[in-house]
């Protein structure tokens with residue numbers, strides 16, 4: 145599909161003043177790309193803005209893909225981050241269903257896969273990430289699928305049916321959310337996780353145990369320490385084969401084993417890449433005419449004093465604003481505290497900060513019972529992250545403590561008899 149919005153509706157002020165001889169090209173039209181386009185205009189960019197995206201849709205919300213879009217409650221039009229006319233009004237053009245295959249930094253031009261060459265003055269890379277593939281015997285059978293975009297979900301939906309057997313490979317957030325939704329749709333769902341617990345990389349053992357318990361209460365089977373070696377079936381998958389020789393029947397397999405940042409274009413153009421496209425605190429690459437934002441970037445996070453790459457909507461949107469400003473010559477700092485959420489069954493998990501390298505966990509509430517508790521992660525006595533399940537106040541409190549680096553009495557924090565209001569007031 146190929147849309148161009150030349151922008152001739154309303155907001156005549158803006159449209160009359162667009163300098164058509166200057167152009168900012170944005171590669172990737174999703175969370176980061178769409179926000180960057182809008183923020184460019186808000187930051188005073190007077191030239192053309194052209195967002196090129198390989199998917200045939202205007203920027204849409206990806207989180208519902210494993211939640212309400214998978215279940216059919218939401219449709220494509222419900223996912224759009226902004227309606228078409230909001231882009232038109234400020235003269236943002238989209239070239240959708242088109243992929244950029246090359247960046248020529250010297251000539252300041254990009255080439256599309258079908259050969260068209262377009263010149264830029266400023267460039268933004270918001271190319272996101274792609275699913276990590278599991279290349280095993282039988283991986284190409286029908287029904288062995290991934291979940292990253294709308295077309296992935298549309299394929300999964302073709303294999304959904306009551307009592308069908310779904311195997312999810314990978315016990316991370318995407319795997320767990322998909323499992324919860326497929327269970328709700330009445331499939332028999334089993335999660336295979338290679339390590340000894342789900343959410344191993346991102347949470348404390350108590351939190352993993354909590355999610356294992358809830359999934360099991362809801363009827364999802366979780367098998368840990370399982371190494372999948374291949375898939376069997378005629379033309380479509382019918383079984384999953386494991387290293388210990390067991391064979392598990394399956395009508396549908398969804399693989400959720402992480403993502404890889406889309407950095408090939410940047411690398412080929414000679415931009416610095418280290419686990420993502422390297423950007424400075426202004427979201428600029430080592431070429432000052434090129435910014436980058438979102439899942440594709442690697443950056444120094446001052447709060448955690450290390451380089452990180454994030455996969456979250458908050459990061460994509462916040463970086464995009466800083467990147468847009470920088471392309472307009474306004475050098476703001478990107479130092480937002482990361483936050484994230486996950487919805488599974490009746491659980492709303494809200495996460496602030498990064499728990500990696502924690503040396504102590506303080507629990508408020510009991511994760512072994514019920515469906516409401518919080519885990520506060522500390523390192524060297526300083527709070528670094530919070531996982532709050534059905535506890536929005538604890539999430540807000542944790543976010544505040546972490547971002548302001550406040551001291552907190554851990555005994556009082558862990559005591560549910562001490563009201564949240566009291567803890568907040570004492571900060």
Ligand SMILES: Cc1cc2nc3c(=O)[nH]c(=O)nc-3n(C[C@H](O)[C@H](O)[C@H](O)COP(=O)(O)OP(=O)(O)OC[C@H]3O[C@@H](n4cnc5c(N)ncnc54)[C@H](O)[C@@H]3O)c2cc1C
Nearest residue numbers: 172174175176198206207244271272273438439455456457
């Ligand atoms: C199923 C699912 C559930 C999620 N749930 C949550 C959640 O609950 N909370 C949360 O915070 N985050 C969640 N995320 C993560 C969140 O969606 C991502 O962090 C976010 O989409 C990143 O936005 P982005 O714009 O950086 O990259 P992407 O959304 O990956 O977009 C990049 C776009 O660039 C395009 N592109 C790449 N290369 C080219 C090229 N050469 N030419 C043209 N176009 C190109 C891609 O096709 C893609 O459309 C979820 C993700 C998935 C997949």
